Amino acid sequence: xxxxxxxxxxxxxxxxxxxxxxxxxxxxxxxxxxxxxxxxxxxxxxxxxxxxxxxxxxxxxxxxxxxxxxxxxxxxxxxxxxxxxxxxxxxxxxxxxxxxxxxxxxxxxxxxxxxxxxxxxxxxxxxxxxxxxxxxxxxxxxxxxxxxxxxxxxxxxxxxxxxxxxxxxxxxxxxxxxxxxxxxxxxxxxxxxxxxxxxxxxxxxxxxxxxxxxxxxxxxxxxxxxxxxxxxxxxxxxxxxxxxxxxxxxxxxxxxxxxxxxxxxxxxxxx
Amino acid sequence: xxxxxxxxxxxxxxxxxxxxxxxxxxxxxxxxxxxxxxxxxxxxxxxxxxxxxxxxxxxxxxxxxxxxxxxxxxxxxxxxxxxxxxxxxxxxxxxxxxxxxxxxxxxxxxxxxxxxxxxxxxxxxxxxxxxxxxxxxxxxxxxxxxxxxxxxxxxxxxxxxxxxxxxxxxxxxxxxxxxxxxxxxxxxxxxxxxxxxxxxxxxxxxxxxxxxxxxxxxxxxxxxxxxxxxxxxxxxxxxxxxxxxxxxxxxxxxx
Numbered sequence: 001x002x003x004x005x006x007x008x009x010x011x012x013x014x015x016x017x018x019x020x021x022x023x024x025x026x027x028x029x030x031x032x033x034x035x036x037x038x039x040x041x042x043x044x045x046x047x048x049x050x051x052x053x054x055x056x057x058x059x060x061x062x063x064x065x066x067x068x069x070x071x072x073x074x075x076x077x078x079x080x081x082x083x084x085x086x087x088x089x090x091x092x093x094x095x096x097x098x099x100x101x102x103x104x105x106x107x108x109x110x111x112x113x114x115x116x117x118x119x120x121x122x123x124x125x126x127x128x129x130x131x132x133x134x135x136x137x138x139x140x141x142x143x144x145x146x147x148x149x150x151x152x153x154x155x156x157x158x159x160x161x162x163x164x165x166x167x168x169x170x171x172x173x174x175x176x177x178x179x180x181x182x183x184x185x186x187x188x189x190x191x192x193x194x195x196x197x198x199x200x201x202x203x204x205x206x207x208x209x210x211x212x213x214x215x216x217x218x219x220x221x222x223x224x225x226x227x228x229x230x231x232x233x234x235x236x237x238x239x240x241x242x243x244x245x246x247x248x249x250x251x252x253x254x255x256x257x258x259x260x261x262x263x264x265x266x267x268x269x270x271x
Numbered sequence: 272x273x274x275x276x277x278x279x280x281x282x283x284x285x286x287x288x289x290x291x292x293x294x295x296x297x298x299x300x301x302x303x304x305x306x307x308x309x310x311x312x313x314x315x316x317x318x319x320x321x322x323x324x325x326x327x328x329x330x331x332x333x334x335x336x337x338x339x340x341x342x343x344x345x346x347x348x349x350x351x352x353x354x355x356x357x358x359x360x361x362x363x364x365x366x367x368x369x370x371x372x373x374x375x376x377x378x379x380x381x382x383x384x385x386x387x388x389x390x391x392x393x394x395x396x397x398x399x400x401x402x403x404x405x406x407x408x409x410x411x412x413x414x415x416x417x418x419x420x421x422x423x424x425x426x427x428x429x430x431x432x433x434x435x436x437x438x439x440x441x442x443x444x445x446x447x448x449x450x451x452x453x454x455x456x457x458x459x460x461x462x463x464x465x466x467x468x469x470x471x472x473x474x475x476x477x478x479x480x481x482x483x484x485x486x487x488x489x490x491x492x493x494x495x496x497x498x499x500x501x502x503x504x505x506x507x508x509x510x511x512x513x514x515x516x517x518x519x520x521x522x523x524x525x526x
Contacts, residue, residue, distance in 0.1 A: 169354055175328055176352035177372040177423065187371070191362045269362050 088147025100159035121153040146215030151207035162196035274301035282333035293484035309470035312480030351425035359404035472505030
């Protein structure tokens with residue numbers, strides 16, 4: 001008997017070890033791919049396989065980044081883009097929560113508005129950016145509106161779909177306990193939709209960033225989008241590529257932080 | 272035994288673009304105080320519709336429901352409804368699930384909460400009050416759902432195939448368990464079931480509905496000499512097989 005449990009434990013340990021090893025292996029390969037890419041890039045620039053004026057190189061990017069940090073402009077550009085993205089993300093969450101709640105409250109309203117939502121969702125929002133500039137001028141306000149416009153309509157549709165998928169029997173249960181539609185919403189529909197709302201939020205943060213960069217392309221004097229456009233106009237492609245790489249890091253960090261928040265909420269409510 | 276509810280010529284139809292579908296036609300019966308009434312019928316005959324009407328979730332299209340309270344008042348009796356699944360909310364603890372009704376009706380009074388404490392103790396759920404529903408066994412979930420229903424102190428309990436989501440073995444013990452607990456409270460119960468042996472072993476009277484549109488086909492008072500609410504014991508009662516055969520005949524020779 002004792003032998004058996006020992007044997008089982010070692011099997012379990014073996015499984016755990018295999019699991020850990022697998023994860024380490026994947027992490028190692030990811031790092032290797034990154035380093036390989038950097039090495040190949042640097043090498044092809046040094047050996048003049050590619051023209052580093054157009055394609056830059058890791059060392060030039062690093063140099064450019066350090067220079068930009070020294071002159072203190074990079075950090076403020078990053079700060080502006082971060083602020084605008086977080087602002088549009090939070091506003092998107094707020095607006096879509098309010099709008100999808102209204103749609104859920106009134107079936108008639110949702111039926112009336114459905115075609116408009118579909119059209120607004122499929123419309124390429126970059127087409128609206130010039131209008132925003134004319135209406136709101138060039139500045140953070142315009143950029144934030146551009147960020148909101150990209151994410152909002154899809155988000156409203158996702159939220160509303162999540163609300164509609166609430167278990168109708170659970171709503172009946174609320175009615176049998178003497179509750180009204182408000183109780184049904186607050187006690188069944190909203191808490192039941194939390195997982196769906198969280199995954200929509202993860203998509204939204206990416207879309208808000210897209211909108212903000214589009215806005216900065218067209219109407220900004222600050223931010224990474226501005227830096228990219230400016231760099232390309234003065235043929236400072238190091239600056240362009242550095243900004244793009246910084247954007248990659250920002251996108252990753254945004255995604256990770258929403259993921260961490262999602263994880264915390266799931267643990268908290270054991271979902 | 273006086274009737275606390277009297278259904279008179281209840282009728283109901285569903286309407287859609289293809290026309291009208293009659294679900295219930297001319298249904299009349301009474302429900303005695305403290306009585307356990309089972310309603311059986313072919314699937315899709317409108318049993319759940321009938322229960323929704325009794326619960327006041329659906330207004331009847333035709334007919335009336337007369338209320339006959341023991342104290343002579345005409346207030347509709349408090350109704351507790353148990354659905355096909357326990358529908359405990361996973362995002363709430365067991366305790367916050369069983370107090371859901373009180374929370375909705377804003378009746379979190381010390382007396383009511385004391386009742387809940389007593390029921391949690393009696394039903395062996397005290398240790399699990401801070402657990403999530405998924406950590407309970409099937410039978411415990413049903414007990415928690417029962418406490419949630421009883422918390423509002425309803426006079427009439429409506430059970431809509433409440434055990435149909437359980438596997439057969441669990442179901443045998445849980446249905447007997449829940450019905451015993453309801454008997455102890457002295458409340459009136461109407462249960463819908465498609466399980467004939469469940470109906471025979473639990474109910475004082477069985478109402479057999481016909482296929483669509485449902486009418487009352489037969490009323491069968493059940494008297495078992497062995498009755499202790501356990502399905503297994505009831506199955507051994509000498510009358511069991513007769514009742515079963517009669518119900519079977521009624522339901523199979525529909526046309």
